[in-house]
Amino acid sequence: MAESHLKIAVKRIKKDRLAVAGFCVICLFALIAILDSVPLPRRDVGGVKWTRTVLDALFQKEVEKSYSPPMAKTGVLNRKEFALESRHLLGTDNLGEDVFYNALKGVRTAFIIGIVPSVIAAFFAILLGLLAGYYGGWIDDVIQYIYQVLSSIPGILLLIAMLMVMERGLWQLCVALGVTTWVGLCRLIRGETLKVKNMEYVEAARALGASDLRVLFRHILPNVMYLVIIEVTLEFSSLVMSETVLTYIGIGVEPGTGSWGRMIMMADRELPNAIWWNLTGASVFLFVLVLAFNLFADALRDALDPRLREA
Numbered sequence: 001m002a003e004s005h006l007k008i009a010v011k012r013i014k015k016d017r018l019a020v021a022g023f024c025v026i027c028l029f030a031l032i033a034i035l036d037s038v039p040l041p042r043r044d045v046g047g048v049k050w051t052r053t054v055l056d057a058l059f060q061k062e063v064e065k066s067y068s069p070p071m072a073k074t075g076v077l078n079r080k081e082f083a084l085e086s087r088h089l090l091g092t093d094n095l096g097e098d099v100f101y102n103a104l105k106g107v108r109t110a111f112i113i114g115i116v117p118s119v120i121a122a123f124f125a126i127l128l129g130l131l132a133g134y135y136g137g138w139i140d141d142v143i144q145y146i147y148q149v150l151s152s153i154p155g156i157l158l159l160i161a162m163l164m165v166m167e168r169g170l171w172q173l174c175v176a177l178g179v180t181t182w183v184g185l186c187r188l189i190r191g192e193t194l195k196v197k198n199m200e201y202v203e204a205a206r207a208l209g210a211s212d213l214r215v216l217f218r219h220i221l222p223n224v225m226y227l228v229i230i231e232v233t234l235e236f237s238s239l240v241m242s243e244t245v246l247t248y249i250g251i252g253v254e255p256g257t258g259s260w261g262r263m264i265m266m267a268d269r270e271l272p273n274a275i276w277w278n279l280t281g282a283s284v285f286l287f288v289l290v291l292a293f294n295l296f297a298d299a300l301r302d303a304l305d306p307r308l309r310e311a
Contacts, residue, residue: 009303019299025292029107036108036258059104061086064096067270070277091277093263094270099281105258106282110289113174113243114236120178121235122228125185129224130216132186133193143190147183155180159242163251170253173246177239185231192224226304233297237290244286260286 013019036055052060062085068075070091075084084092090099132143150158162176196202197220205219246252247261248268255262260282267279 009300012303013296013299016299016302018295022292022295022299025288026296029289029292030111032104033108033111036105055104055108059098059101061088061098061101064088064092066092066096067094067273067275068092068096070099090281091275093266093278094273094275095266099263099278102258102263102278103260103281103285106260106263106285107258107289109170109243109253109257109259110240110286112170113177114239114293116171116174117177117181117239118232118235120175121182121185122232124179124182125189125231126221126224126228128182129186129189130193130220133190134197134212134216134220136194140190143186147186150180150183159246160251163246168251168254170257173243173252177242181235181239185228188227188231189224192227193220196220196223230297230301230304233293233300236297237293240286240290240293 013023032055035058036053038054040052040054040057042051064075064084065082066075066077068084068088068091070089071087072091073084073087074081075092075096076082088098088100090103092098093102128143128146132140158180159176162179163172166172166176197215202215202219205215210218243252243259244261244264247259248265250265252261253259263278263282267275267282270276270278
């Protein structure tokens, strides 16, 4: 039965052209992230071992003396033009770095931020939501108290506090985002577990002597997983935008890590000099990825949510 529902969901998604287009864009961005995760043999530059990825080998260009507009043949330094080492599709920033290459380097960070915190949040939400909904009583009261306390604290303040304790970094940011984003999904799983635990097949499993652990993870969890899939997909865009904002204000990923937030932060200083292409490059990449995920997530929700499916 579960397989037939999955096939029906896939067919419904295939009929949605926007969702298919969004999925293709997501696959393209995922490929870029994979290329930036595959290391090449270390390169010795001036006696320093430098680790490169496949993406670096394909798209990295020499750093220019200063900025240059998109596809320009010359750059500008101290109001004087100079010949560029190569052409740059989206130009170079104030530091002479290729904007298109920097935008591509932000893709891997976006996927890490979108996936790792979602896995952390899903772990807490599934575990606590199942326990609260299945056992009820004091266990439910304690878990509800925990997520009510977390919900009462502004998310940005909690994130800042955690990052100040753990220090700045990509993986520290992943942990902080994961720990602070499980509450909503936990509530949904708890509510669905309260309904599912009284179903006939669950009662039958208990009557046949199945342990609580088996009932929870063999009979209840598969029937609430659609909530996890939908929420994780919908949350991806929010997490990516959160990293961009946090890096922009200076508490996100560390310097040297590819980030659209870092590009936008640099562009904020460049705009008075009419250097708009750094901001445009980061914004377009961010917009396209978020839009693609939103289109796909909406179609996925319509296909998997039984309430919408029956309607």
